Amino acid sequence: MDFYAHTDPSSSDPRNWEPLFTPFGDGEEECPGENCRKCENLDRFHGHLNKVAWWTAKFAGEMFLEGSDESKAARDWGRLAGLWHDLGKFAPEWQEYLKLKSDPHADEVAGKVDHSTAGAQFANRYFSTFGRILAYVLAGHHAGLPDGIDDSPSSLENRLRKEVACFDPAPEALLESVTDLPPPMFAMRSGFSLSFFLRMFFSALADADFLATERFMSPEQSGFRPRALPEMAEIERALSQHLASFVPGSSPVNRIRSEVLEVCTRSAEHAPGLFSLTVPTGGGKTLSSMAFALRHARIHNLRRVIYVIPFTSIIEQNAEVFREALASLGPDIVLEHHSNLDSDAKHSTTSSRLAAENWDARIVVTTNVQFFESLHANRTSRCRKLHRLARSVIILDEVQTLPVDFLAPCLRGMEELARNYGSSVVLCTATQPSIERRHDFPQGIGTPTEIIPDPASLHRRLRRVKAVRLGKQSTEELLPSLCAHEQALCIVNTRRHARELFDLLPRDNNRFHLSALMCPAHRKAKLDQIKSCLKQGLPVRLISTQLIEAGVDIDFPVVFRALSGLDSIAQAAGRCDREGRLTAMLGEPGGQLFIFEPPQLPPAGFLRDTAASAAEVLATSQSDLLSPDAIEAYFRIHYWQHQSQMDKHRILDCWPGQMTRPDELLLFRFKTCAENFHLIDDYTDPILIPYGDEGKALCEELRKTFDPGRLRYLARKLQRFSVSIPKQQHQRLLAAGILLTIHDRFHILNSTHHYSEEFGLHPEPDLAMRPEQSIL
Numbered sequence: 001m002d003f004y005a006h007t008d009p010s011s012s013d014p015r016n017w018e019p020l021f022t023p024f025g026d027g028e029e030e031c032p033g034e035n036c037r038k039c040e041n042l043d044r045f046h047g048h049l050n051k052v053a054w055w056t057a058k059f060a061g062e063m064f065l066e067g068s069d070e071s072k073a074a075r076d077w078g079r080l081a082g083l084w085h086d087l088g089k090f091a092p093e094w095q096e097y098l099k100l101k102s103d104p105h106a107d108e109v110a111g112k113v114d115h116s117t118a119g120a121q122f123a124n125r126y127f128s129t130f131g132r133i134l135a136y137v138l139a140g141h142h143a144g145l146p147d148g149i150d151d152s153p154s155s156l157e158n159r160l161r162k163e164v165a166c167f168d169p170a171p172e173a174l175l176e177s178v179t180d181l182p183p184p185m186f187a188m189r190s191g192f193s194l195s196f197f198l199r200m201f202f203s204a205l206a207d208a209d210f211l212a213t214e215r216f217m218s219p220e221q222s223g224f225r226p227r228a229l230p231e232m233a234e235i236e237r238a239l240s241q242h243l244a245s246f247v248p249g250s251s252p253v254n255r256i257r258s259e260v261l262e263v264c265t266r267s268a269e270h271a272p273g274l275f276s277l278t279v280p281t282g283g284g285k286t287l288s289s290m291a292f293a294l295r296h297a298r299i300h301n302l303r304r305v306i307y308v309i310p311f312t313s314i315i316e317q318n319a320e321v322f323r324e325a326l327a328s329l330g331p332d333i334v335l336e337h338h339s340n341l342d343s344d345a346k347h348s349t350t351s352s353r354l355a356a357e358n359w360d361a362r363i364v365v366t367t368n369v370q371f372f373e374s375l376h377a378n379r380t381s382r383c384r385k386l387h388r389l390a391r392s393v394i395i396l397d398e399v400q401t402l403p404v405d406f407l408a409p410c411l412r413g414m415e416e417l418a419r420n421y422g423s424s425v426v427l428c429t430a431t432q433p434s435i436e437r438r439h440d441f442p443q444g445i446g447t448p449t450e451i452i453p454d455p456a457s458l459h460r461r462l463r464r465v466k467a468v469r470l471g472k473q474s475t476e477e478l479l480p481s482l483c484a485h486e487q488a489l490c491i492v493n494t495r496r497h498a499r500e501l502f503d504l505l506p507r508d509n510n511r512f513h514l515s516a517l518m519c520p521a522h523r524k525a526k527l528d529q530i531k532s533c534l535k536q537g538l539p540v541r542l543i544s545t546q547l548i549e550a551g552v553d554i555d556f557p558v559v560f561r562a563l564s565g566l567d568s569i570a571q572a573a574g575r576c577d578r579e580g581r582l583t584a585m586l587g588e589p590g591g592q593l594f595i596f597e598p599p600q601l602p603p604a605g606f607l608r609d610t611a612a613s614a615a616e617v618l619a620t621s622q623s624d625l626l627s628p629d630a631i632e633a634y635f636r637i638h639y640w641q642h643q644s645q646m647d648k649h650r651i652l653d654c655w656p657g658q659m660t661r662p663d664e665l666l667l668f669r670f671k672t673c674a675e676n677f678h679l680i681d682d683y684t685d686p687i688l689i690p691y692g693d694e695g696k697a698l699c700e701e702l703r704k705t706f707d708p709g710r711l712r713y714l715a716r717k718l719q720r721f722s723v724s725i726p727k728q729q730h731q732r733l734l735a736a737g738i739l740l741t742i743h744d745r746f747h748i749l750n751s752t753h754h755y756s757e758e759f760g761l762h763p764e765p766d767l768a769m770r771p772e773q774s775i776l
Contacts, residue, residue, distance in 0.1 A: 038053030073183060089115045095148075136148075270449055391423060411444065519721045534554070
């Protein structure tokens with residue numbers, strides 16, 4: 001009897017279907033295993049199990065140093081998982097189901113035949129000690145890694161007890177294997193390490209299975225996947241040539257940026273591990289960190305650079321900087337992967353969209369949400385990329401923005417990658433968050449190697465701002481100070497405070513307002529206008545929420561900042577005399593930063609907690625408020641006060657501690673972990689804004705379109721024209737008829753009185769503007 005893995009979508013003839021298994025041996029039609037060219041090339045008429053075994057072994061082995069014991073063990077695990085993942089397809093019931101599906105004359109085929117449980121049950125019986133570890137991966141290769149024990153049918157325990165179709169026809173050669181299959185020894189040190197290995201190993205199987213299936217079922221799409229990636233040396237050379245075109249000139253800031261670049265390049269020779277890169281805002285850390293990463297990867301034979309950015313508002317900006325620097329290597333050299341990516345963007349191609357599924361690229365630019373939620377995911381679609389994290393340079397930009405309530409599991413994951421998977425993790429920021437492990441902070445990580453030998457000295461040399469404390473200031477008291485400067489930026493903690501200040505400013509063309517209630521396209525247009533005015537020396541008074549601190553390249557001589565976390569205050573200072581022109585002219589810090597306490601406390605939660613920690617530092621420090629010492633004191637206070645919240649969602653409880661018995665493996669809760677790990681809670685709903693000609697045209701097309709593919713395209717394009725608000729506000733606007741519902745899931749603003757040039761969206765039904773203010 002012939003056994004098949006997949007039918008040909010275009011043929012009901014079994015001769016065109018994909019074989020399930022090609023026997024091992026020396027015959028012409030048999031599979032030699034590791035040296036099989038048919039497996040490597042995903043040959044159409046070669047066994048699916050063979051191909052998945054070959055690629056899973058390859059992906060798993062590449063997670064460790066070539067030739068090491070860990071690499072050999074991982075390859076063995078990968079090969080066996082690939083061979084056994086579809087054992088259930090040998091069952092006659094499954095083969096009959098496959099034939100019925102392909103028969104155009106057959107009645108509709110009801111239900112499916114479970115084929116993934118069989119391999120898990122066989123592994124659990126076959127291996128006395130480690131069978132259940134392998135069973136997690138085999139049982140989850142379609143639906144996702146399960147919890148070990150719970151009341152649902154999907155738990156591993158219930159899957160192992162389930163009655164499934166018999167796969168006795170499977171060849172003996174396929175079922176025979178080694179007497180034991182220990183994972184790499186480091187994985188057995190703790191439940192966390194073993195669970196991490198399982199997820200990385202699961203990633204290798206999921207990716208291999210998907211690629212092999214795609215090659216047979218959709219060869220045209222498979223053909224767009226990259227076949228060969230450029231060498232790190234070539235990418236490093238392209239960046240070096242780009243950087244060489246810049247002349248430091250006479251600007252002190254530019255000369256220091258050149259020195260930072262030189263230090264980063266020299267430091268790349270350090271052995272892989274944990275690093276910190278502490279460079280004040282405006283010191284050129286974006287390209288310098290990439291220069292470090294590329295040279296470090298080339299020297300130590302690491303496979304890719306993954307640049308992780310906390311804010312979607314600046315990810316495209318940074319990706320464009322890298323893409324411009326590496327333009328000689330083509331548009332696909334930088335892979336962006338984030339929720340705001342426009343599928344029709346000039347740098348988005350079929351190849352890059354496919355590469356985003358499993359991060360098959362040399363340079364990946366992504367978000368904290370994508371990176372850390374994938375690291376704690378259980379579904380195949382989110383986990384496919386994880387094996388690519390091993391033996392990579394991972395740069396965590398603005399690392400201080402990691403939320404406290406997820407800090408402990410995030411730190412454990414970072415340390416695991418650096419300690420056991422050959423990766424280098426770079427904590428890149430102007431305000432290092434003091435997360436080293438110490439007696440009063442056991443949740444921390446090992447001390448990283450600082451790339452900049454003397455961050456305090458670099459801070460002093462790049463200091464361009466004098467910080468002045470104004471104390472408590474009502475809105476009316478603050479206004480004269482603000483109006484005394486022709487060009488001034490004021491950053492506050494709430495939208496209400498921003499609106500109150502803006503309303504009190506003289507009503508002329510010199511006042512501006514920014515908030516997240518403006519859609520991204522509107523904010524960009526507003527920022528372009530502000531930058532143009534600044535460049536021409538025209539008066540500009542800008543009131544903004546903290547969104548402007550998220551990497552916005554803007555330069556004011558004076559900045560006012562409402563009391564907040566000291567890291568946010570430092571970010572605000574980065575918008576002040578950014579290029580150092582005033583400082584160079586005066587021979588001392590020329591920018592002015594005024595810190596004031598508004599009459600109302602920040603909103604309860606994160607903003608209030610960080611402001612309280614900053615106030616404690618400000619009350620005791622008489623030195624430079626933005627110095628590395630002050631920042632370290634701030635984070636020590638902040639983290640010490642919130643240690644009990646660092647695993648608030650009990651992510652680490654999903655894994656057993658020190659394992660002493662094999663049955664403790666049942667305590668793994670992969671599904672629960674994934675359900676509880678969300679860096680951003682989904683408490684908001686988006687509203688589409690018909691802003692400008694493009695926004696109006698896209699919204700109008702959305703109303704008339706019913707094609708699913710076109711709707712997906714429009715949804716991506718309209719992300720630049722959307723504003724997210726709390727669900728309760730969204731419901732009130734909907735009930736008042738202010739939103740128009742399209743296709744039961746899109747909501748378009750349907751009022752000319754609820755969006756203005758000055759404030760963007762007016763999110764309450766009764767907060768309408770005068771008709772002459774509307775820009776829709």
